[in-house]
Amino acid sequence: MAAETNGDKKGILLETGTNEFEIVEFSIGDVNYGINVAKVREVIPRTPVTTMPQAHPYVDGLFTLRGKAIPLVNLPRCLNVQAKSEPKNIIVTEINNYNIGFLVENVSRIHRISWKDMEPAPEVGDQSRVVGIIKMEDRIVLLLDFETIIAEINPEINAKLTTIEDAAEDIKTKRSGVHVVVAEDSPMLRDLLVTTLHESGYHFVRSFGNGQDAWDYLQDLAGRSGNIDDHVGIIISDVEMPKMDGHRLLKLVRADSRLSEVPLVLFSSLISDEMRIKGEQLGASGQVAKPEINQLIGLLDHLIFDVPLKNEDEEE
Numbered sequence: 001m002a003a004e005t006n007g008d009k010k011g012i013l014l015e016t017g018t019n020e021f022e023i024v025e026f027s028i029g030d031v032n033y034g035i036n037v038a039k040v041r042e043v044i045p046r047t048p049v050t051t052m053p054q055a056h057p058y059v060d061g062l063f064t065l066r067g068k069a070i071p072l073v074n075l076p077r078c079l080n081v082q083a084k085s086e087p088k089n090i091i092v093t094e095i096n097n098y099n100i101g102f103l104v105e106n107v108s109r110i111h112r113i114s115w116k117d118m119e120p121a122p123e124v125g126d127q128s129r130v131v132g133i134i135k136m137e138d139r140i141v142l143l144l145d146f147e148t149i150i151a152e153i154n155p156e157i158n159a160k161l162t163t164i165e166d167a168a169e170d171i172k173t174k175r176s177g178v179h180v181v182v183a184e185d186s187p188m189l190r191d192l193l194v195t196t197l198h199e200s201g202y203h204f205v206r207s208f209g210n211g212q213d214a215w216d217y218l219q220d221l222a223g224r225s226g227n228i229d230d231h232v233g234i235i236i237s238d239v240e241m242p243k244m245d246g247h248r249l250l251k252l253v254r255a256d257s258r259l260s261e262v263p264l265v266l267f268s269s270l271i272s273d274e275m276r277i278k279g280e281q282l283g284a285s286g287q288v289a290k291p292e293i294n295q296l297i298g299l300l301d302h303l304i305f306d307v308p309l310k311n312e313d314e315e316e
Contacts, residue, residue, distance in 0.1 A: 021240070022112045023134070024091065025141055026104045028081045031238035032207060033104075034111075034134060034141045036240055038270050041092045043107050056153045056276070063101060065092060071153070072101045079129065092195065095150055096157055096269045096290045102146075111141075118242040120185070120209055131185050132242040143242075146190045147269055147290070150175060160291040161192045164200050169303075174305055178233035182207040183214035183249060184267075185241040193236075193267075193293070200206035200297050211237065211244030215252055222258035232262055233304055234285075236296070239268040247282055254283040263303040267296055 023034035024043070026037045049061040049072050058078040062069045072090065076083045090101045113134060121130040121142070132143040151157045167175075180202050184190040190207055197205050208214040214237065221231040235253065237246040246266055253259045263285035270277070271289040279287045285303055288296045301307040 011136050012106050019088070019245060020112055021115060022110055023141070023143065025109055025111060026089070026091065026107045028076050028083050028087070028105045030084070031081060032108075032136075032139050032141045033261070034092060034143045035093070035102075035146060036143075037110060038240070038275065039093045039095050039146065043272065044090050044092060046088050046090055046103065056090060058149070058153060060103065063083075063090070065101075068099065069254055070099050070101050072073050072103055073149065073153065075102045079144075083221075084164065093146065093172040094272075095146055096148060098157070100150060100153075103300075113257050115211075115241065115245045115248065116244055117289065121240050130228075145188075147186050151188065151291075155162045158192065161293050162196050163188070163293070164297060165294050167201065171301060171305070171307065172201035174201045178202060178204060178304055179231060180205045180300075180301075181214060181218065181232055181235045183209075183211050183235070183241060183246065185209050185238060189290070196293050197297075198294060210241045211246060213243070213251035215244060218253065218259060219256075223257065228258055228262060233298055235262060235264040236267050236300075237264060238280075239266055239270045240293055247278060250279070250282045250284055265303070267298065281316070 009194060019060050024040050025032055025034050027033065036116065045064045049063050051061040055061065058073050060072045060074045062166045063072050068134035070092065076087060085105060087103045089104050089107045091104055091107065092101045118132040118134050121132055129145045129148060130142045131145040134143060136140040180197060182190065182193060182205060184193060184207065190209065194205050206217065218232065222228060224231055237249055239246040246268065250264050253262060253264055265291060266279050266284050266287040269290045271287050273289055276287055286299045286301060302309045
């Protein structure tokens with residue numbers, strides 16, 4: 001049922017371009033959690049698992065789905081939450097081009113809500129895995145930072161976010177004069193991205209945890225005297241963020257005559273075929289799937305300095 005609803009709603013969201021998204025709500029113990037439907041491939045009953053030696057402590061092992069072996073994360077153990085009953089559902093996801101299952105207690109329903117109704121998570125600890133909270137009438141739903149969980153389990157993702165190719169000194173010098181605005185809600189990924197941009201030579205980076213704060217800042221820059229190029233060179237935005245998502249931010253930027261020509265690149269784990277179409281329709285200058293930081297930096301150089309893209313002919 002989740003997979004069918006996901007497919008239907010993707011088409012609706014592509015047509016409307018609203019600042020809305022859907023979550024699959026599930027529970028562990030007394031706590032209700034959510035995951036963006038766009039990350040969910042399907043929900044299945046708990047299935048037998050093959051234990052893997054020296055697996056990450058959060059991983060129970062591998063399960064098979066249509067002939068493919070997929071890691072299973074024991075989410076109660078990962079979150080250090082006591083389940084009321086034996087977990088009976090697996091949420092199968094595709095995040096950062098990586099298939100992984102999450103064992104949960106119960107999957108209840110799908111909600112369609114506005115990003116404006118999702119508040120950033122309060123800062124209650126450095127290792128918090130919650131990126132936002134959604135206030136329902138009778139409960140609070142916590143939106144989990146699944147990207148951070150996967151990065152903890154799969155170090156290759158962190159490596160791809162932090163390993164960059166060397167560049168010629170003239171390019172590094174050019175990069176140092178560009179003001180980059182970043183919107184990314186995951187604190188861990190935001191810090192990694194900003195650090196990597198700094199190391200590549202993009203020293204002037206201003207980052208925000210949601211699209212609304214980034215938009216407010218861009219409005220301030222647009223109101224200053226002089227050419228907009230003097231104030232902001234390029235915008236990098238995640239898609240999934242509280243208050244305002246990346247697609248809404250992109251739509252507002254393109255509709256503002258002062259900002260409309262500023263390149264905006266979507267850098268997200270949600271860059272699927274459907275989401276890529278939506279980004280193109282809204283006017284994205286480019287779209288890169290996390291965690292391919294080298295592709296992102298190559299695209300920035302291309303958009304700002306007209307440096308040829310690698311395999312550009314093949315892509316076109």
